[in-house]
Amino acid sequence: MAGRDNSTSNRKLDLAARAAWLYYIRGRTQDEIATELNVSRQNAQRLIALATSEGLIKFRMDYPITECVEMAERLKDRFGLVFCDIIPGERRDEAPVAGIAISAAERIESYLSSKAPAVLALGTGRTLRAAVAQVSSMERPQHKIVSLVGNLTRDGRASPYDVAMRLCDRTGAQCYPLPTPVVADDIEQRKLLQSQRWYKTVSSLVLQVKASFMGIGEIGWGSPLHVDGFITDQELADLVSSHAVGEMLGWAFDQDGVLLSTAFNERLTAPPLIVPAERPTIIMGAGAAKAPAIRAALRGRLANGLITDETTAVRVLELD
Incomplete structure (x- = not known):
């Protein structure tokens, strides 16, 4: 039956x-x-x-909107970006996740279209998860997808925003997850986890990536890192006191994009960010709350690629 x-x-x-x-x-x-x-x-x-x-239809528009193209060029010039895509803004307060996801999916597909074996690295987050869902099904067994962040929450639950396996399911690529909590209980535990053979394999692949895609989050009460249980109230209070404005892969940084020397950062299991970003390192996100974090990440050269909407792009330039 x-x-x-x-x-x-x-x-x-x-x-x-x-x-x-x-x-x-x-x-x-x-x-x-x-x-x-x-x-x-x-x-x-x-x-x-x-x-x-059922998501069988994916809408993509090829006609470039002049204002968005001009805004992208301004951001590329201002921050020395290798890639920038600005989608049209929306007449409402919520961030245009769908549009950003489509743009990110197109960029991911451009790397996966290569016949030569390549390594792509993925972070986590709602927007990136939406982007992976937009990637067309294909068979690319020659490529490797590596996760840049742990796939477990503080209490051992699987993270709902782990996207590496999702992308591999859609593309047939080889998957290299990071089976660790995002934050270790203490420095000794973090060192123990990072001493394992599988962790060293992931770390070596990170050094070979063709491009990295990751979300970006603000630091504050009600921020995704806090709401999703990856950070405690006390840890969040400590980061706020340290003047953190944003995070990438959990790594907290200040308004100038300088990574903070905090107890929270010292217990992160994610491979360290390469500063300044060398290979294409593309962040995605939008909204008034994320604008200061995006501006700081670009200013500090933590990322050299951006996908956002024009409303957020305007705000980023105003802040700078």
């Missing part, structure tokens, strides 16, 4: 994909699709809606 249910579900998705292809690519009307697929017009409409809800 279970096999029959799966077969029916797959058949429905096949029809949904055909309907969506005919509608969006071939420009057929719903009546024409209904005739070609031998279904009712209402069913054709439902199949197209199903394709959208």
